[in-house]
Amino acid sequence: MFGAIGSGGMILLIVVALVVHKRGGGKLQPVKSHHVIYWGAALGLLAAGAGQALSQIGTVSTTISQSLNAQSGTVGPIGAGAVALILILIGFGTKPSMGKDLIVGVALPGALSTAGGLLAIPVTILASLLHGFGA
Numbered sequence: 001m002f003g004a005i006g007s008g009g010m011i012l013l014i015v016v017a018l019v020v021h022k023r024g025g026g027k028l029q030p031v032k033s034h035h036v037i038y039w040g041a042a043l044g045l046l047a048a049g050a051g052q053a054l055s056q057i058g059t060v061s062t063t064i065s066q067s068l069n070a071q072s073g074t075v076g077p078i079g080a081g082a083v084a085l086i087l088i089l090i091g092f093g094t095k096p097s098m099g100k101d102l103i104v105g106v107a108l109p110g111a112l113s114t115a116g117g118l119l120a121i122p123v124t125i126l127a128s129l130l131h132g133f134g135a
Contacts, residue, residue, distance in 0.1 A: 014042055019101065037091045042105075109123045
């Protein structure tokens, strides 16, 4: 229908959609305020299969996990499931904000897949769909 897009092309499309949303958008508004987290999650999923320049996007969840685990001396061990659930609470339990939702959205797929179990199922399914569409 659209021809070959590729994961890099999908990433650029999402970034352009987010920039257009931030600037106010026109008649076509693919991103609504509360949808930024979903677009960020798609960006994080596609970054794993992108080229070297864009693959660093996917390491956001690793950085967040490392920073939380650095605090484990004060509160005790923090597992991967806790990091994923904390990101979900921050993303969906607070008022929509472009910056916060984008960071949480990009980090969420990596955190969910690292957590494993039931939390990894949506990431596995969505990654298959997005990579099939973007390829």
